[in-house]
Amino acid sequence: MSKQIISTAAAPQAIGAYSQAVRVDNIVYLSGQIPLDPETMQLVEGDVGAQIRQVFKNLAEVCAAAGGELDDIVKLNVYLTDLSFFPLLNQIMAEYFQEPYPARAAIGVASLPKDAVVEMDGVLALKNEYY
Numbered sequence: 655m656s657k658q659i660i661s662t663a664a665a666p667q668a669i670g671a672y673s674q675a676v677r678v679d680n681i682v683y684l685s686g687q688i689p690l691d692p693e694t695m696q697l698v699e700g701d702v703g704a705q706i707r708q709v710f711k712n713l714a715e716v717c718a719a720a721g722g723e724l725d726d727i728v729k730l731n732v733y734l735t736d737l738s739f740f741p742l743l744n745q746i747m748a749e750y751f752q753e754p755y756p757a758r759a760a761i762g763v764a765s766l767p768k769d770a771v772v773e774m775d776g777v778l779a780l781k782n783e784y785y
Contacts, residue, residue, distance in 0.1 A: 657678050659677075665712045665719070666690035669695075669767065681779055682779075682780060686773045687775070689706070689708035697768055702771055705771055713774060713776070725751065726779055727776045729757045729758070729776050731758070731774060732758065733762075734761070734763070736771065
């Protein structure tokens with residue numbers, strides 16, 4: 655088993671004792687991303703849609719640093735402070751993913767770091783040249 659820490663300046667830096675992602679063989683465990691602008695480390699301005707899109711952008715950057723892309727995500731966990739945002743999440747997610755979609759959980763939570771309205775983490779399965 656080989657373990658590699660994934661880090662990129664193109665996504666927000668960890669704001670705690672964790673890594674942006676950890677790769678074990680061809681599986682990458684993505685830490686939670688909130689809608690931070692990686693340059694300012696502040697929440698993006700705009701509506702809920704802007705926050706959701708920023709999270710997908712941040713996840714895409716970490717996926718790229720690991721050698722993959724969003725479509726390689728096999729499991730996505732979404733945390734929303736208001737489940738009324740769920741239809742908008744589905745609409746925006748369809749802009750970033752194609753079928754077959756990843757497995758997903760959407761969970762309502764009381765609060766998120768920096769008062770974000772959305773956070774996502776997931777599992778990425780990198781393509782293996784042997785398959």
